Amino acid sequence: MARLRVESLTKVYPSVIANEDVSLRVDAGEIHAVLGENGAGKSTLMKMIYGVTTPTRGKIFWEDEEIQIASPAQARALGIGMVFQHFSLFETLTVAQNTALSLPGHLSLSEVSRQITDVSERYGLAVNPDRYVHDLSVGERQRVEIIRCLLQKPRLLIMDEPTSVLTPAAVERLFVTLRQIRDEGCAILYISHKLDEIMTLCDHATVLRGGKVTGECIPANETPQSMARMMIGHDFDVPTRPKSFDARPLLHVRCDRLEPADPYGVSLKGVDLAIKGGQVLGIAGISGSGQEELCRLLGGETAVSQEQIVFDGEKIGHLGPRARRARGICYVPEDRQSTAALGTLTLAENALLTAADRVGLTESGMLKRSRIREFAKQCIEKFRVKAQGPEALAQSLSGGNLQKFIVGREMLQSPRVLICAQPTWGVDVGAAAFIRQQLIDLSRGGCAVIVLSEELDELFEVSDEICVIAGGEISPVRTVGQTSVEEIGTWMSGLWDRDSRDSGGSDRNREEVNHAVA
Numbered sequence: 127m128a129r130l131r132v133e134s135l136t137k138v139y140p141s142v143i144a145n146e147d148v149s150l151r152v153d154a155g156e157i158h159a160v161l162g163e164n165g166a167g168k169s170t171l172m173k174m175i176y177g178v179t180t181p182t183r184g185k186i187f188w189e190d191e192e193i194q195i196a197s198p199a200q201a202r203a204l205g206i207g208m209v210f211q212h213f214s215l216f217e218t219l220t221v222a223q224n225t226a227l228s229l230p231g232h233l234s235l236s237e238v239s240r241q242i243t244d245v246s247e248r249y250g251l252a253v254n255p256d257r258y259v260h261d262l263s264v265g266e267r268q269r270v271e272i273i274r275c276l277l278q279k280p281r282l283l284i285m286d287e288p289t290s291v292l293t294p295a296a297v298e299r300l301f302v303t304l305r306q307i308r309d310e311g312c313a314i315l316y317i318s319h320k321l322d323e324i325m326t327l328c329d330h331a332t333v334l335r336g337g338k339v340t341g342e343c344i345p346a347n348e349t350p351q352s353m354a355r356m357m358i359g360h361d362f363d364v365p366t367r368p369k370s371f372d373a374r375p376l377l378h379v380r381c382d383r384l385e386p387a388d389p390y391g392v393s394l395k396g397v398d399l400a401i402k403g404g405q406v407l408g409i410a411g412i413s414g415s416g417q418e419e420l421c422r423l424l425g426g427e428t429a430v431s432q433e434q435i436v437f438d439g440e441k442i443g444h445l446g447p448r449a450r451r452a453r454g455i456c457y458v459p460e461d462r463q464s465t466a467a468l469g470t471l472t473l474a475e476n477a478l479l480t481a482a483d484r485v486g487l488t489e490s491g492m493l494k495r496s497r498i499r500e501f502a503k504q505c506i507e508k509f510r511v512k513a514q515g516p517e518a519l520a521q522s523l524s525g526g527n528l529q530k531f532i533v534g535r536e537m538l539q540s541p542r543v544l545i546c547a548q549p550t551w552g553v554d555v556g557a558a559a560f561i562r563q564q565l566i567d568l569s570r571g572g573c574a575v576i577v578l579s580e581e582l583d584e585l586f587e588v589s590d591e592i593c594v595i596a597g598g599e600i601s602p603v604r605t606v607g608q609t610s611v612e613e614i615g616t617w618m619s620g621l622w623d624r625d626s627r628d629s630g631g632s633d634r635n636r637e638e639v640n641h642a643v644a
């Protein structure tokens with residue numbers, strides 16, 4: 127008897143068939159991966175199973191009994207739990223208060239805290255029930271989401287890209303937990319674009335392409351390459367990084383201390399960063415270490431005194447985002463859902479939001495509608511975004527496709543500096559390789575590209591120089607040949623030698639820039 131079986135499940139949206147005749151079964155004690163490129167229909171399938179979206183047609187069987195799942199509450203009552211990719215916790219509440227909100231009945235907070243402690247000890251997911259969520263790192267928040275789900279004693283656990291913001295060590299710990307839950311008889315549906323994770327963790331995989339099931343496999347018998355081929359139908363090019371011959375200093379940021387505007391943010395300390403046109407600077411770090419504050423400083427959301435940021439000889443620290451964008455300092459924020467795009471606007475309108483001045487989308491205060499549409503169309507075509515066209519609402523795109531559009535919108539503005547946070551978050555392997563190559567190519571045309579990412583493999587693939595941000599401080603900068611994944615991984619915990627800060631590549635880099643901007 128399958129724990130869950132779906133038969134010919136179909137979801138038709140006005141503009142697209144997101145799932146077409148999808149059939150799949152997942153058994154008790156099995157971790158079942160759902161694979162597919164961006165827009166293949168994975169999230170839609172999970173949303174139908176969790177009662178968020180109603181199927182257009184098709185059947186769902188829970189332990190051989192046909193059911194209709196009308197709401198997440200009904201799904202939870204059946205024993206289905208879901209951990210969404212984006213957290214759904216209240217920052218101003220404690221872990222226990224957040225958890226109490228999702229549990230049925232009226233348990234006292236001390237009882238909820240006791241249950242949290244029990245589950246966290248049982249599965250090695252350390253969390254203090256009395257801590258406020260705003261105080262927790264992203265990895266800890268992920269643990270709270272998982273504990274909250276486990277407290278409901280799910281018999282089917284759905285996880286939609288749960289590791290996208292976890293460090294490798296945290297992923298290891300999560301996998302131990304998931305294997306334990308599986309061995310206790312839970313069925314797990316697991317979505318991820320990280321194919322090596324699927325290989326190590328999952329017992330079975332179903333592959334979706336264009337909303338249809340195109341194959342099944344046992345991941346342990348495959349390679350990441352063969353699974354990628356099943357997903358996208360062909361091989362994809364691995365990025366190449368030609369030597370950078372023409373790197374020249376372009377942007378210098380110096381900031382002794384900067385308190386965050388956000389009460390729960392991170393203070394930046396002793397930032398002294400020299401960034402060169404013609405190459406990619408990778409900034410590694412566990413999320414929540416000051417990346418957002420650094421991006422706001424570079425992008426102009428946080429203004430400082432004018433001499434603290436020098437761009438191509440001009441002091442611009444006091445300028446806001448629009449003036450910086452007009453100069454060619456473009457920015458891809460980490461949060462594609464709210465900061466980077468507005469879901470209720472069309473893609474064309476979203477393009478206008480950041481590209482108006484740089485691409486000339488207005489004239490004497492009037493919108494140039496056809497030019498706006500044309501630019502949005504260019505972003506869609508060049509970055510292979512699966513969307514109906516410039517008039518599609520941003521919220522109708524799958525997560526990865528919206529990410530591709532946002533990256534395209536910034537890259538096609540011929541930026542002189544591009545700040546790119548988590549460029550491939552939620553993007554499939556083929557598209558991720560494409561974006562990485564575009565970042566490298568952009569830098570080789572003279573742009574100073576800054577990539578902030580938690581994925582060290584990604585940073586080592588694209589960067590010419592690399593450093594770490596931890597606790598609001600920036601480590602020395604190394605050329606990629608001078609360092610290793612191990613060293614950068616250690617530095618991510620803030621463990622670099624502060625005395626070596628003024629030595630090596632970073633110092634040379636800084637001197638060169640000081641000289642150029644003086």
Ligand SMILES: Nc1ncnc2c1ncn2[C@@H]1O[C@H](COP(=O)(O)OP(=O)(O)OP(=O)(O)O)[C@@H](O)[C@H]1O
Pocket residue numbers: 139140141142143144162163164165166167168169170171512513521522523524525526527552554
């Ligand atoms: N509310 C909606 N209205 C219109 N179209 C939608 C809606 N939600 C999803 N779609 C479309 O359905 C298709 C499948 O989207 P879905 O989010 O399921 O893909 P996915 O495989 O999860 O992609 P990703 O890996 O990027 O998250 C996409 O073409 C998407 O644009």
